[in-house]
Amino acid sequence: MMTVRALIFVFCILFSNSIFSQNTQIVYLSGTDAAHTVDWDFYCTDGQNSGEWTKIPVPSNWELQGFGTYNYGHDWKKANIKLGKEHGLYKHEFEIPASWKGKTVNIVFDGSMTDTEVKINGKLAGEIHQGAFYRFKYDISKLLKYGKINLLEVDVAKHSSNESVNQAERQADFWIFGGIFRPVFLEVLPGSHIKRAAIDAKADGSFKSFIELNGPGLGYSVAVQLFDLEGNQMGQTIRDKIEDGNVEKWISGKFENVKSWNPEWPNLYDMKISLKKGEEVLHETTERIGFRTVELREHDGFYVNGEKVVFKGVNRHSFWPETGRCLSEEHHLTDIRLIKEMNMNAVRCSHYVPDKRFLELCDSLGLFVLDEVTGWQNSYDTIVGPKRVKETILKDENHPSVVIWNHGNEGGWDFANEKGFHEYDIQKRPVIYPWLLRNGADTHHYPAYNYAIGRYINGNDPFMAAELLHGLYDGGLGAGLEEYWKKYQSSPLHAGGFLWVLADEAVLRTDLEGTVYDGDGNHAPDGILGPHREKEGSFYTVKEIWSPVQVKPVTINRRWNGKLFLENKFIFTNLKDCSFEWKAIKTGFDKTENEITGKGTCQSPFTEPGETAAIKVNFGKALQKADLLLFTANDPHGNELYTWSWPVIQTDEKAAELIKMIAGNPSEIEVSESEKAVTVSIPGLEVSLSKMNGTLLSVKNRKGVVSFTGGPVPAGGNTEITDLQWSKEPGKNFTFEITTNNYPEKIKWTLEKNGLLLLEASPLQNELRDIDFFGISFNYPEEKCKGIKWMGRGPYRVWKNRIKGSNMGVWDKTYNNTVTGESFNNLVYPEFKGYHGDLYWAIMQTTESDFTIISETPHLYFQLFKPEKPKHLAGGTHPPFPEGDISFLYEIPAIGTKFKQPEALGPGSSKGYFRGHKGDEGYPIKVWFDFRSKE
Template identity: 60%
Template sequence: MLLGISFSVWGQGDIEYKRVYLSGKDASETVDWDFKVTDGANSGVWSKLPVPSNWELHGFGTYNYGHDHRNENRKLGKEHGMYRHKFQVPAQWKGKTINIVFDGSMTDTRVIINSRSAGEMHQGSFYRFKYDITKLLKYGQENILEVDVAKHSANKSVNRAERQADFWIFGGIFRPVFLEVLPNHHFTRTAIDAKHTGEFNALLTLNKPISKGLVKVTLFSPEGNRVGEILSKSFERRKNELMISGSFNTIKSWNPESPHLYTALFELLEKGKVVYQKRERFGFRSVELRENDGIYVNEQRVIFKGVNRHSFWPETGRALSEENHLEDIRLMKEMNMNAVRMSHYGPDERFLELCDSLGLFVLDELTGWQDAYDTVVGPKLVKELILKDENHPSVVIWDHGNEGGWDFANEKWFHRYNIQKRPIIYPWLKRNGVDTRHYPTYGYGINRLSNGNEPFMPTELLHGLYDGGHGAGLDDFWKNYSVHPMFSGGFLWVFSDEAVVRRDRDNTLDSDGNHAPDGIVGPYREKEGSFYTIKEIWSPVQISPRTITSNFDGRLALTNTYLYTNLDQCTFSWELRSTSGFNETMVLASGTAKGPDIAPGETKYLQLEIPKNIEQGNIFSFTATDNKGMEIYTWNWPIKQPDQIAYELLQQIESDLEKGQIEVVEEKNGLKININELGFVFNRENGHLDEVSFQEKPISFNGGPLPVGIETLVKDVKWWIDKEGSFVLETCYDTYPEKIRWELLPTGLLRLEVSPLNFSADAIDFIGISFNYPENKVKGIKWMGQGPYRVWKNRTKGAEIGVWEKEYNNTITGASFDNLVYPEFKGYHGNLFWAELRTEELPIRIITETPGLFLRLYIPADPEHIAGGVAPPFPNGDISFLYEIPPIGTKFKQADKLGPSSQKSSIAHHKGDRSDPIVLWFDFGGKLP
């Protein structure tokens, strides 16, 4: 028995590769080691620390963000972590080779076994390193492991590359530690190069030369069936390296849409006897950078739809669990991404295994945020990065640092170990045949994308901050860039907010101002609005723009933007939905359709068998599902226009209301109107609704309609009772609107009509009308329109027409980590049909007849650390009904740099135009069905 060891073995028998864990396998399965930190919180005392972990997340040492080295007011923690762990080694291991392996330790790491050094100190945080400790062990006895981990390196270039970076700086053994138990002769490297054609090559190195040795490779399918085998020639005398080659004719290639994996059993034979076995899981796939063309995988030109991902979880730092990896990959796949960039270091072994099996392209990166490793440490770390990750088919590109984090002299080491000849790129540079410029503008760039001749692939795109970036502007960028033959995709910055739990601050979440909150999802993977925008824009099934009306014949034009998958492998379904009053949608009819034969890049029609009475429904919903049964995207279209929905609702309402006699009392500053149990006060100076009451109880809706978006003055206010007994009040303005007309019906319903945009103007942020209602009295809202997330002018995709409902919240996107509730309540909402504002008083119900109207709910609070273009303007008032809303920018770019939908709007009018007025109906009596 091995005592004091997290005992988990890979491989069985004396000749197989064995892995025995001294730590836990990941952050969810740890082993406590003795621990002492030299400085900071809880320093100077031996206690226990789970391994793997970052010690700050367990109350030790000092928290630092990478920029802290610039701030004289912040203590820069340079503590050491001292580890001790006892373990037994079986006597039968004597005669074998025993390696101790560290998958990641931050950063300078000295390893002592039984008071003797295991080897030279390792420098560099994110890399696998190992020591042969065969001669240091006591077999059949207890052994003592001691590890000294320095949070900061003695090598200045390591600090510049890793410790002075734009991310959290942690300390500790944050990835597993294990023993490799190996026979006397074994492979030290099994590097596979397996092409999509079935061609198979493997470079094998031995720990020492072997007499009359050769290698057999047996290939197994995912189901475990034997596919075939290859037998090598003998090793040359006194040589410990061999290339074995062959081919397999019946394989299926690997790609992210169909990630077929195989297992190769490598057997080392000496004089015909197997002396060592090791299994490698891999995929057959080819990667090629074609000059002045693009990046090809399996002869298919690739468009990367990707995101940057840090290894991060709020409560465990960079020590992650299986579930953390799975959740991140699932969310990326749900957004219809096909790629992920490792920013800015190699990931956990398990993350790449899951990318292999679930299907994602990976850009694997040598650390160097904006400064490089030197030519002493750098070559060692290049080797460690490649040898750990080289057999993963998901890894298609090596990144040599980031934004200046490279020393060009170290590139040769990539070429030395890179047997698959993967492209080697420099994120932000135009170099090695690829232009990876970070944060390009919409109109980028002279002699680059617009008329350049090298593949263009921004490895950081649309730097998000709070609710800006990511989805905002992405549709314009993608459409514009995609028409260029050199466009090869891009990687959004970044996947998740990186707010860390501060054990030194009562477990609050800290994002170091606006440095860490950049994500499409929150720190606990809460989905922001851009999540669904990206999901629609990057859907591999695209639908040609169209409207759905009662004349819809069931034909939809589908474009296949997959790289490898025919749409005949997908399924499609539809639903015809109806609404009744202010209720949820109901399914009237539904159906399915098999995917048509549409190859990647083609557009063809899909014919749906839909009912003839489609006009009975209000919403037509269409869902695309992939060959694994996962939803690709669901599109919703309104069948009826707002005036048609309004007509149906008003018919229902009026059938339940009794007519009464309107009473008007003229007061000095107002007109007091009573009808049935309702009371209204209108301002005689400006025509605003000043007071509302029901059954003599006040309803605090008032202060409008206030014209917003343009300067205007009241010219005249007049009122009368018309021949139907309705109260009418008209206000005339000198610019917009020409006229506002209130009409209070004898039933108690209140109609508002604001004359259309019968003028011309430029540089419009928003335009329409506003009202007031106290925010502290709002409980929630139910509405028909786009939802459930808010929209911006340049981020309307991903918000679909439906009946939605949400409770009031005060979420500050990417900032209020103590109470992140999504979707956010406040903000702009698109394509309004009707709304029910739920309050502490009575429900306020509003119906519009105007197509394309935006509903604005209050003003979202600005985060403390605003930057760039992420704080768009809002109109005065609390609740607005608008023809136009503003766009939102990114951390680095104002909105006007993000494309056509991010520009301020103009109004153009010609005499005779029939423009849409804003028409609203208000019910304050709680009588809607």
């Protein structure tokens, strides 16, 4: 928190450095962001801590500071929930230097929720501002006491007196807060000054600028200079006269040798515009700009700098659990870095205008931005609406990142208010209506895979879902994205999509005992990230699918020729500017670590966007000892795009190696029988199998019982035992064979003299339809499991329609009971429970005795217990699981979204189908168990 003394110091520095300058001076009355605040006097009229004057940090949302009433936007229609309509009264004193007399002093609010009345020294600064997310200002020059202390009083009403504002902002599907949540500052300008400088800078270096003055003058001129970010002037100064008496001026020109702006190469410049009278500089203002050209070509697509753009984006709320909509520099940076880490190039600011600082960072780090005027599913009226449109454009017009204006969301518009965009935006950026086909773009939300007749890939207009694959818990988002994307890319009208949403919006409730993070049931946990930006599994799926470098499918083994074929999915970047590296790994096992058997870099191929090229991995003899090959693509700025991994060896090869490693000395096997069981043993191990069905009844080793029992039983089918036989010849292994009338037709247990137990279940021969899962299951008490180390796809669980993003490797994770989107007070990722892919081996870490599982079956899924069902289940976000605790499966289910069952997400999300034939040489489930105590 910034102290008053520190604030005065900043004030004095700003003043002393600029007293003889004609630049705009900015003096903060509040703090600059959530991490740097200033205490003001505060009085809350209702709810928590109401009825007395106290202090509050500014900027902030008052609920998060322990005042007022928490409400989610849907609460207005719930009779049992109090709808907080409190006011927040603010007071703050500030000193104005006497030397400011004759200057223009504006007080500027960057965001206040919602109706805001401002008084200076007891007098109204202007009309009450209505609308929560917009920059507004008042000229208070005539209300100030120069050389004296001045009093600022602000009355903020959480709900508006204008019902259309409430319907647009307060009755929405997001948290609604109160308070001055963005900075408040003084803007100090010379008596004659530039009131507005709108700039349209094109990719070829040409520009035009609309200059608006605060008043007319005689003998005025304007000069435009361009500087790179090191302060070097680019080209010559461009000058033009302003006709006497005019307050508006258009000026244009062209700068040579400028680099255009795009998200892959976010080149920026400072444009200084000076208002002069003769040789005297009256006022200078500097705008940081990028040169880029934006077009929406009818029946074609969105173009930036002449290149067709595919937006790979996400919807983002301005939100942090402990600060609400009041954000810090680090919050903005965190979100932008994570968005770019997922290989996204765009963000939609849903459902309101973002902080100015967020846009500045999108400019410099490189993201396309869809800037949205609020209106969730209802609109501002034609009195308030045009004012909010104007404020949006005047604040954000010069940001190169802003390439599209969104006029509301899902019906949250009045078409009559659109004209304001065209009137004020000199760049004439496209104006879209998220979920409509209008103004040349189809932005329908949450399309099913087979959508639609005459629209999207079957339509005549560029299409992009402004909201795509509605996440909830672990559903949607990455799940289903691969098939959608492949289908959409088949159309030249494909313009991209924006996933819903970046992060779970769970807020810290200061009105409840303890530390409670509240996502309002299933309304807010829709993110790819947790509320504190914890990465869910879909994060890596999106990262792989949307990587601008794609690797064509390839099989890698020890006879591989070293060629990978790379597709360049960049828009503006040649692969020659990227870097590529590889690593071969011999995997560790149990207590041993991975060993690098070779590594190196690859020559970057000259490959333009849209082209495919071969790249050579010169691995020498590195693969002869390796189990895995890793290949990494890095962008021109050194950021990892993705690391792919492939197994070099088959599961049966790795199994043979491990079995040889862990096998004990041969011992004679002893067999005994009871009425219900056959018990076989060697020194240190005893295994009992049911004489009724061949299932595992008990396992004991030197440490005691290992509670792995109850299988194998079919997962996803029914069967009846037709025959059981067991045998043990002297000096031989013990075998127990089970025959059934359905899958698996043959099951065979073998206890070898070396102490290892082998299970073989014959492959499916007949036809099965509409399969959720298929394989065999066992039981193990969840409470006795401490963790797992395994080789396979990880570290996150997988679903049938979310395999991408999970990489081959050796992974280790501790038991947790995370319920994605609900366990906000103990949110541990990756989740422990669920389906895992491509099992090679696993060591179950337990409170009893660790045991090892080794698979010989390729592409075998491994179920590890059942995730708990979320309390507020919706759509297809809780797929089925087998009855058992630990399963080995050929097939697993897909996961759906908040609004759709998996079957609506494409063929790859549908239920499974299998048909075999007699004579097929299929792949039995063949799994080894080592239950022996390691001590």
